Amino acid sequence: MEFNTEFLNPDLQIELYKALLKPRLIEDKMLVLLRQGKISKWFSGIGQEAIAVGVTMALDAEEYILPMHRNLGVFTTRNIPLYRLFGQWQGKVSGFTKGRDRSFHFGTQEYKIIGMISHLGPQLGVADGIALASKLNNKKQVTAVFTGEGGTSEGDFHEALNVASVWQLPVLFCVENNGYGLSTPTNEQYRCENIADRGVGYGMESHIVDGNNIIEVYTKVSEIAKSVREYPRPVLIEFKTFRMRGHEEASGTKYVPQELMDAWAEKDPVENYERFLKDSGVLNEEQIDVIKADFTKEITDNLQLAFDEDDITPDLSNELNDVYHSFDFQLVESSHENQEMRFVDAVSEGLKQSMQHHDNLVIMGQDIAEYGGVFKITEGFVEAFGKERVRNTPICESAIIETAMGLSIAGIKSVVELQFADFVSSGFNPVVNYLAKSFYRWGQVADVVLRMPCGAGVGAGPFHSQTNEAWFTKTPGLKVVYPAFPYDAKGLLNTAINDPNPVLFFEHKALYRTIKQDVPTDYYTLPFGKASFIRTGEQVSVVTYGAGVHWALDVLEKLQHIQADLIDLRTLQPLDIDALYTSVRKTGRVIILQEDSLFGGIASDLSALIAEHCFEYLDAPIKRVASLDTPIPFNKALEAQYLAKSRFEKSLFELVNY
Template sequence: MDVAATTDLKALYRALLLPRVIEERMLRLIRQGRLSKWFSGYGQEAIAVGCAWALEDHDYILPMHRNLGVWTTRGVPLRPLFCQLMGRAGGFTKGRDRTFHFGLPERRIIGMISHMAAMLPVACGLGLAARLKREDFVVLAFSGEGGTREGDFHEALNLAAVWKLPVIFVVENNGYGLSTPAHEAIPVEDVADAAVGYGMPGEVVDGNDVLAVIDAVRRAAERARAGEGPTLLEMKTFRMRGHEEASGTKYVPKELFEYWRKRDPIDRFEAYLERAGVLSRAERKTIRAELEAEVREATEYALAQPEVESTPEAERADLFAPPFLALRAPKPTRRELRFVDAISEALRLAMEQDERVLLMGQDIAEYGGVFKVTEGFVERFGKERVRNTPIIESGAVGAALGLAIEGFKPVVEIQYADFISCAFNQIVNNLATTHYRWGQPVNVTIRAPFGGGLGAGPFHSQSKEAWFCHVPGLKIVVPATPEDAKGLLLTAIEEPNPVLFFEHKLLYRSVRGPVPEGIYHVPLGKARVARAGTDATIVTYGVGVHWALEEAAWWAERGVSLEVIDLRTLIPWDREAVLASVQKTNRLLVLHEATRTAGFGAEIAAEIAEVAFEWLDAPPVRVAAEDLPVPFARTLEEKIFSARPRLRPALVRLLRF
């Protein structure tokens, strides 16, 4: 296509020059000591501006920190943008994150996190949303050449290709990842060559030629809108400044600067416009003066704004989106269900009630999942809503975030909770922080079958819930009964915040119980008294509830009354219920299957010792697994590793103190 013939070249020049003028202004402010930090995109403006220019307003763009031109070309007002960049009041994140680490959904821009390539799976989720909604928007996501070595790059390309998603992957190859030249990190000349491995087109583009950028992106967008899937575009450019200004550029050979200085995108476009008789030097000078005045005014405005201030209460209030409160009470009619069937029923009812609920995970469609939780679902709901994913835990969770941004309620099954470590970055750095940083609700539920007792060895038996309890922004649920499993999962699916839902594998088919029919909700953050007692309190969750109830029955035959508190939710955990029990019994034992050191029980014991010390007749006691990997041999797991044999001796010590 003839880009020049279909483009308002004067308007394009203004759009291309604006980020350069901002760059010049920011560098001047740094030299004056009025700005402390700046990630420069000087010399790379044609890529950001060209990509934004080539797309429609309803298309999504996921930029990085050298893509200022995306924000300006999309018309983001300069005053609040500069307040954001300078960390002043009036920015978009209330001072909670810097530069371009935020989203503006009204401008269809979803900003980055600092972890390279992490937003590429999110782009896949947005692209899947376009397909599911039968809408024609496409998604363009940026990565640096260094980020293409990250697993998320490959997981995202693979997922987009397998599902034929309308995603354009743009690799901004500027030659350096901080100080490491690309040739020391990448064994091929062109990153675009990777495209063939994923069955998509790949193209190398002159990233300093704004018309070439527009042409390549428009062609890729047309292909995506036609349902032909993703494209990988490698934009060759150069980083004329340091990684950030404090880094400097001493490690870059001088001849490289000279080579690329002659290929400056502004100079090249100005020369083109002059040759074409479109824009004279005098007109260019006038446009520059106008933009400089506009930028100067906006930066001075931002610098005059006060520093960001807040209160602990306000910060805590914004950590989570307002919780789901439209809770339905259970119906009186009940029937016996296994734990696994209660979970399956919750998923089925949620999907029947709301078409925005969809499932993703390995082998969950025709196979029904390794634990058969979703058996028969693909026949009932179809493969668009019951989606087998490749083996890409990080990619699947990142895609779930993209779906949530578009209003879906994705439920991701991690085949075994042990494998959740492969998605750790997406969970703790992306899902957990998004609402606090820029106010986006994140309705993502992650189901994680966990726990031991099945002789499955160190990689299929772990209890790692405490990892995530340390991360602000996540809600952690661990049900112990079929009734709670169903009611808590139905609540989690409606909750506009990320929920990790840990399901104990041992309970799936060994525990049965009464379960109400239809949809009902168990509130998050509310414990239950599983057994009332007066002599000591056992606080536990998951399989520990069943251990505690068995032990309480044994002690009851000997005249000792133990109260068992089932937390149900670890984050938030019900302090009031635990405090009320301890005030009554004056003794506390915390029990969990996970290893002892830094287990969640330590948090409960420490909290109670701190705030309820005067009620205690004995020090709090923790019962947990040995600090070892879970052994494969059943005798080793049951007799050496497991917390279960330690429970009775610990109670003896507690009661005798």
């Protein structure tokens, strides 16, 4: 192995050696502890340490790195105290996730490291968001994100590289090609000769680097990073290397031919570089022994600190209180100047005034810029706020939701318009696994609002008509808002954007241009978790939200003799359950109306809660009314048959007369 140190002084060469050696010695110790049962699992990076170390050394301390589970060298090179790493791996409080996650599944703003989740792909799009924030803030910084050759088969890889290329984001996409995705060799992963060759398809500069040569990694990445800081753009870097241990230790390496193991053993990054330093006179054996002894003591001392730390004592309130970041809601009262607005106009006004209220708010979505979005909600926004803040996106829901998460990590709010709520399925993973869990896992807010145009009744068929709120109300960490009136839509949208937690904001398409109301013209907010009593009565409690509120109103107008509490939930997470209990205890009868199909919908949970807490007050069985358990048909007559609207009046009449 050739090491070209012509432009590196001896001190830097030694610094690189120490940074390379430290994770190796830690790994050696972890393998011992694993065999002793003192840690539960280990993903070894032995044989490929030079990549993590070289990339980290090439970046500035304030530049973000998004590593994988085999990149211990990133964490040690950023000088994270070892007792905290050891505490993390043992599930101790001194770690970074309060025992809630293991391994390298954590981030730390202090050290500008954003850890992975097991789904691998999302961190690539998150890197796009961090890099976009750097670009918006005119910082000359790069963001480095790691993945393996197996991860390049995921759709997130394609989406993230495409977005970075279109927007010319300063991201270094670092692919560690170590030969195997668990046991699957590269010839069963992809057909191109090199992963770097894919850069051509994205209009992206790419490089191939010897990932076992610490000098080549450091000097090449330093050169690329310097250039990218001055001329922002994404760069794809393929590091050729090999994993000398199993995918994780339980996997073993029996699937690897012995001759391949032997060949790569000759290319060991630590041993080769250490030999070079001795041969070139930069270090001698005695100096190396001192370095190793110092690291060994540091490892031993910090391990003892972690071992001596008490195990976590479960605290129920701590766990429940850490699902969401605390939100100090500020009630902003409106003036008395009102204007009649359609639902769609109220959403647009709220979004526009929030853009004025938050100068760090970015809107992203398909066709939202000059075109104004398919529902024209952002029409005129480009002229008002510019294309940097109102961003057309490629058709890649997953990467854009991940980009929003990256913006939040870098301190920028964002609203993502899903063209139709149905399309969130293409970005489901980052919503339920990244946005929802980040604060609970390591205290990072996901300051993201996803706007979800939804609902049937407009003849849009199976792929543009779903009201899929139940996918998210069951996911801890997400907030779900579903207004029925223009006044609520504007005030709740403003609150959603103020809230640092991830919010899914459902907007029923059939209400956009059919429902009008006097709405304050100025900026105001409304609280989450506060239901609205549209009507009050003594006979029955009608509980609903979204378009269901208007369906119920139509029926109650027709059946004037029925005296009902009509409760518009407005937000489904958080839920105003006290309002429901109070009403049911008064009326003794309750009917829950939802547009979604019956099985697994929110009506099922509401009925269960009422049965548990209000059973003795009930004078009749709880009634649920929902749409058919079928996909949503296109034909007008079939759609009418599908919708719960057609069955509500009969069900209400039966309940009142029970």
